Amino acid sequence: MEKTKLHLLLxxxxxxxxDFFKDAIDEISGACELTILNNGVELMGFLVNDPHTHPNLxxxxxxxxxxxxxxxxxxxxxxxxxxxxxxxxYSTSLDHTVVNSLYDMGAHHYIxxxxxxxxxxxxxxxxxxxxxxxxxxQRSRDNFIIRP
Amino acid sequence: xxxxxxxxxxxxLKIIFGLSLFVVLVMGGMSYQLIKKxxxxxxxxxxxxxxxxELEKLLSALKDAESGKRxxxxxxxxxxxxxxxxxQSELESSLERLKLLTKNNPAQQKNIAELKIKIDKNLEIFxxxxxxxxxxxxxxxxxxSSFKEGRQTMNSVRFKIMDMTTHESEELGxxxxxxxxxLSNAPMLIYYALIFSLLILLLTYLQISKxxxxxxxxxxxxxxxxxxxxxxxxxxxxxxxxxxxEDNTFEYSDNLYRLLGExxxxxxxxxxxxxxxxxxxxxxKLTEQVNKMMENEDLPFIHYRIIQKNGSIKHFKAxxxxxxxxxxxxxxxxxxxxITDEIENYRLIEERNLELERNNKELASFNYVAxxxxxxxxxKIQTFISRLEDKEKANLSDNGKLxxxxxxxxxxxxxSLIDDLxxxxxxxxxxxxxxxxxxxxxxxTAKHDLAEIISDKRARIxxxxxxxxxxxxxxxxxxxxxxxxxxxxxxxxxxxxxxxxSYSQTQASDLPKxxxxxxxxxxxxxxxxxxxxxxxxxxxxxxxxxxxxxxxNEYSGTGIGLSICKKIVENHNGYITAEGKLDQGSxxxxxxxxxx
Numbered sequence: 001m002e003k004t005k006l007h008l009l010l011x012x013x014x015x016x017x018x019d020f021f022k023d024a025i026d027e028i029s030g031a032c033e034l035t036i037l038n039n040g041v042e043l044m045g046f047l048v049n050d051p052h053t054h055p056n057l058x059x060x061x062x063x064x065x066x067x068x069x070x071x072x073x074x075x076x077x078x079x080x081x082x083x084x085x086x087x088x089x090y091s092t093s094l095d096h097t098v099v100n101s102l103y104d105m106g107a108h109h110y111i112x113x114x115x116x117x118x119x120x121x122x123x124x125x126x127x128x129x130x131x132x133x134x135x136x137x138q139r140s141r142d143n144f145i146i147r148p
Numbered sequence: 149x150x151x152x153x154x155x156x157x158x159x160x161l162k163i164i165f166g167l168s169l170f171v172v173l174v175m176g177g178m179s180y181q182l183i184k185k186x187x188x189x190x191x192x193x194x195x196x197x198x199x200x201x202e203l204e205k206l207l208s209a210l211k212d213a214e215s216g217k218r219x220x221x222x223x224x225x226x227x228x229x230x231x232x233x234x235x236q237s238e239l240e241s242s243l244e245r246l247k248l249l250t251k252n253n254p255a256q257q258k259n260i261a262e263l264k265i266k267i268d269k270n271l272e273i274f275x276x277x278x279x280x281x282x283x284x285x286x287x288x289x290x291x292x293s294s295f296k297e298g299r300q301t302m303n304s305v306r307f308k309i310m311d312m313t314t315h316e317s318e319e320l321g322x323x324x325x326x327x328x329x330x331l332s333n334a335p336m337l338i339y340y341a342l343i344f345s346l347l348i349l350l351l352t353y354l355q356i357s358k359x360x361x362x363x364x365x366x367x368x369x370x371x372x373x374x375x376x377x378x379x380x381x382x383x384x385x386x387x388x389x390x391x392x393x394e395d396n397t398f399e400y401s402d403n404l405y406r407l408l409g410e411x412x413x414x415x416x417x418x419x420x421x422x423x424x425x426x427x428x429x430x431x432x433k434l435t436e437q438v439n440k441m442m443e444n445e446d447l448p449f450i451h452y453r454i455i456q457k458n459g460s461i462k463h464f465k466a467x468x469x470x471x472x473x474x475x476x477x478x479x480x481x482x483x484x485x486x487i488t489d490e491i492e493n494y495r496l497i498e499e500r501n502l503e504l505e506r507n508n509k510e511l512a513s514f515n516y517v518a519x520x521x522x523x524x525x526x527x528k529i530q531t532f533i534s535r536l537e538d539k540e541k542a543n544l545s546d547n548g549k550l551x552x553x554x555x556x557x558x559x560x561x562x563x564s565l566i567d568d569l570x571x572x573x574x575x576x577x578x579x580x581x582x583x584x585x586x587x588x589x590x591x592x593t594a595k596h597d598l599a600e601i602i603s604d605k606r607a608r609i610x611x612x613x614x615x616x617x618x619x620x621x622x623x624x625x626x627x628x629x630x631x632x633x634x635x636x637x638x639x640x641x642x643x644x645x646x647x648x649x650s651y652s653q654t655q656a657s658d659l660p661k662x663x664x665x666x667x668x669x670x671x672x673x674x675x676x677x678x679x680x681x682x683x684x685x686x687x688x689x690x691x692x693x694x695x696x697x698x699x700x701n702e703y704s705g706t707g708i709g710l711s712i713c714k715k716i717v718e719n720h721n722g723y724i725t726a727e728g729k730l731d732q733g734s735x736x737x738x739x740x741x742x743x744x
Contacts, residue, residue, distance in 0.1 A: 014524075016528050016531075017528075020531055023535075092520070092523050092524045092527060093520050093523065093570075095574065096574065096622055113527060114527075114531075115526075115527045115530035115531055115534070115563065116530065116531065116534045117531050117534040117535050117538060118534065118538075120531070
């Protein structure tokens with residue numbers, strides 16, 4: 001059981017959102033391991049300095065201080081060591097053009113932060129279920145956006 | 149055209165003038181010839197009479213000598229012999245004169261020679277008889293035979309003279325007949341020629357007076373043109389100038405002086421004087437262009453500034469073209485216009501455009517930032533409420549629970565407002581986003597998004613097949629989404645919604661709103677429902693942002709949805725109209741131009 005436990009990484013500068021995310025993960029049965037980082041610089045530092053603790057999934061907020069989510073995804077996808085990690089965008093907004101360009105940059109999925117806590121839980125659960133069997137997820141534009 | 153005819157008639161006039169000059173010369177020549185002939189015939193007559201007289205004289209001299217001899221023989225008075233002596237010399241000179249007079253007539257010369265022989269013989273006989281008479285041998289047979297012979301020769305002389313007189317008269321007759329023919333015809337001919345040249349002169353006069361009249365008319369027209377040119381120069385703020393290329397001199401119109409802020413013709417029209425007004429910054433450029441003009445004899449559009457004496461700066465635009473007149477002289481006709489107002493207006497418009505653009509950008513970014521940044525705290529409020537409901541519901545009083553429900557509905561409404569506003573601000577036009585799209589698929593996607601509410605309301609939606617168009621796909625999907633959800637939202641209670649989407653094509657001229665369009669044909673998609681409808685008087689109002697016809701409690705709605713529809717349709721250069729009948733339904737019609 002310990003081996004299949006998913007290691008999730010959340011990069012978000014908003015403390016409230018981080019708390020909601022943590023609460024949701026806690027309430028999802030068969031909980032996952034969660035690392036929370038509060039900006040892009042911290043995220044890149046974590047990924048580069050600790051090659052043995054690479055997460056299975058990265059939840060990435062777009063609007064962050066110091067280094068934005070856009071910059072992070074570009075760096076991660078450009079790196080040979082990191083490009084294999086699936087990235088799920090976790091953002092407040094849902095802008096058509098931004099969504100499209102993120103898909104082009106290599107993001108796996110896009111989640112617009114839901115308002116209801118139940119929805120947060122359900123959308124994270126969907127992702128965990130999707131990536132739970134550790135088989136490689138194929139990207140597709142049609143299923144890019146995950147809704148609760 | 150008329151001028152051309154004048155040039156032509158000028159040539160004709162020259163020809164006519166030459167012709168009449170020729171006729172007059174011919175007439176003069178003819179008259180000269182005539183007078184010469186007349187005097188010649190007069191001379192001929194005189195000549196004949198002279199010959200006659202000489203012959204008469206000759207005869208009378210002979211007769212005198214004869215009668216003197218006879219008188220001497222009878223009277224033996226020697227004084228009767230005196231005329232004999234004088235007549236002899238007279239005979240000689242008479243003969244000489246005759247010879248001279250008839251020197252051009254060989255027949256008469258011959259006659260004179262014969263006559264001379266006869267006279268000489270007569271004189272010989274005369275001498276002989278006279279000698280016999282002096283010797284008083286008048287009775288001798290020798291005298292009588294000589295006397296008889298003398299009479300015979302005398303007769304033959306007389307006959308000869310008569311002959312000659314007749315001959316001369318005949319000659320005169322022939323000459324007279326000869327000359328009388330030409331003499332009688334000539335005056336008639338001269339008269340005709342005179343009439344002819346008078347006729348030509350008359351024609352020439354008519355032509356000249358006609359030309360003069362045309363020239364006068366043209367002159368008046370030119371005068372009018374000049375006046376109207378001066379007027380239009382003043383009105384449209386331009387001046388004309390002429391550069392006489394061969395003389396390298398200039399001529400400026402009055403208004404050109406006015407454009408420079410000077411009194412008309414107040415200084416000599418020279419290039420140097422004009423250059424004195426040019427703005428120092430433009431002087432080099434203009435000098436170069438003028439040099440080019442002198443080199444190429446052509447002036448393309450140029451632009452420069454001048455400074456008037458009162459210090460105000462004016463923008464000028466000039467253009468020139470070479471004209472070659474009918475005499476082959478080259479001149480460059482130039483027009484210089486004061487475009488200061490134009491330039492200032494243009495600058496003003498440009499400034500306003502920039503300002504508008506800036507304002508628009510600010511507004512768009514404000515709208516976006518406002519709605520986007522508002523989303524975040526609102527979302528958190530909603531999340532916290534949902535947490536509160538989940539975890540603390542048991543600790544709340546009934547009032548507390550009610551407040552939470554109220555907060556929830558208010559925040560939900562705020563949420564939809566922000567979402568719609570964001571949607572509205574994102575509905576922009578960008579040319580790259582246009583692509584050939586299957587409209588039927590976009591419609592299906594919109595229906596798919598509304599599947600839940602469609603089935604909840606048991607709505608029936610039917611649609612025509614719609615051809616492909618070049619559109620911004622997600623906007624057209626949004627358009628269908630908004631219009632169909634509108635129809636579903638405003639359905640009548642207990643009546644299952646029936647939505648009919650139909651397609652047709654409309655001529656631009658049949659479009660009720662638009663009379664002038666650059667497109668001829670429009671795709672026409674109409675969405676018809678059987679909902680609550682609306683009063684036609686609000687048909688325009690419902691498209692205005694935040695305009696609602698119903699109370700918030702009755703129907704949820706932000707008043708942004710139809711504004712988004714309008715914006716989308718306008719992004720596609722189209723039009724949207726609404727028709728409503730209260731409690732019967734409404735029809736929304738979209739017109740999109742058919743581009744080829």
